[in-house]
Amino acid sequence: MDIDGFITAHRDEWQRLDELVAAGEGRGRMPAQHIDDLVRHYERTSTHLSIARTSFGDQALTADLTRRVGRARALIYSSRRGTWRDAAHFVTSEFPAAVWHARYAVLTSCALFLIPAAALAVWLANSPEALDLAAPPVLREAYVERDFAEYYSSQPSAQFASMVTTNNIRVSIFAFAGGVLLCLPTILVLVSNGANGGAAAGLFAAAGEMARFWGLITPHGLLELTAVFIAGGAGLKLGWTLIDPGDLPRSAALAAEGRRSVAIIIGLIGAFIVAGVIEGFVTGSPLPTWMRVGVGVSVEAAFVGYLVLRGRAAVREQRRAAEHSAMAG
DSSP, X not given: OOHHHXXXXXXXXXXXXXXXXXXXXXXXXXXXXXXHHHHXXXXXXXXXXXXXXXXXXXXXXXXXXXXXXXXXXXXXXXXXXXXXXXXXXIIIIIHHHHHHHTHHHHHHHHHHHHHHHHHHHHHHHHOHHHXXXXXOHHHHHHIIIIIHHHHTXXXXXXXXXXXXXXXXXXXXXHHHHGGGTTTHHHHHHHHHHHHHHHHHHHHHHHTTOHHHHHHHHHHHHHHHHHHHHHHHHHHHHHHHHHHOOTTSOHHHHHHHHHHHHHHHHHHHHHHHHHXXXXXXIIITSSSOHHHHHHHHHHHHHHHHHHHHXXXXXXXXXXXXXXXXXXXXX
C-alpha cells in the first residue's frame, strides 16, 4: 500500500479520534463508554503512526499523526486521574448499574441455588431413609449439637474472617468465569453449593433445631449468599450473551457485558469482606442470637436497598447520557 492508499484507508479513524478528543476536552468527565472508544482509536492511531514512521518516512504525515496521538494521550491520562472521584463514581453508579442490568440473571442464579437447597432440606427433614444415607446418627448429632457451631470459632476471628473472605471471592470468581463455557460451570457451582446448604438445613430440621440453624447462618449468610447470587448472575449473563448477543455483533456484545461483569466482581469484593468480618467477629461470638441476627438483617437490607435504588437510578442516568450524546452527535 502506498502512502495515499494508507491515508485513504485510515482517514476516517483519525477523524473519529479527533472528534472524541474534542468532545472530551469540552466536558469535565467523559462517560466510560466514550473513554473506551477513545482508547481504542488512540491505540489504532498509535499503530498507524509507527507504520508511517517505518514504512513511509513522510514528515508531514508523521507530524500530523504525532499531534493527534499526543492530544489523545493527554486526554486519556487526564481522564484517568482523580482516583477518589473515580472510586466514588464506581460505587454510586457503575457497580449498582451493572448489577441492576443483570437483575434477571441474578434472580435465575438465586433460583438455581435455592431450589435444590429447599428440595434437599425438605427431603432430609421428612425421610428417615434419606437421613441414614446422609450420615450415621452419631455423626448427625455431633454435627448439629457441636461441630456446626464450633466451626465459626475454630480460629482467631481475624484469621477466620480472612479465610472465609478469600474462599468466597474464589467461589464468586469461578461462578462468574464459568459463564463463558455456556453457563454450565456456573450452574454447577450454584446447584452444588445450594445442595450443600440444603443438606445442612435438613439435618438441623430433622433434629428440631432450625431456630439454632438460622441463628448461626443469618448473621453472615444473607449478605454472603446475595453476593454469590450476584456473581452467579454475572456469569449467567455473560454466558447467555455468548449464546444470544441480541442486536449487536457477538464480539461487541461480549465486550460490553464483560466490562459490566468485571465491575460486578470488583464491587462484590467489598460485600465479601463485610460478610467475612461478620462471620469472623459476629456469627461465632457470645452475643445474643437476636443481636447477631439483627446485624445480618440490617446489613442485608442496606446492601439490597443500595443496589435497587442506586442501580435503577444509575441505569436511568446512563440512558439519559447516551440519548444526549446521540442527539449531540
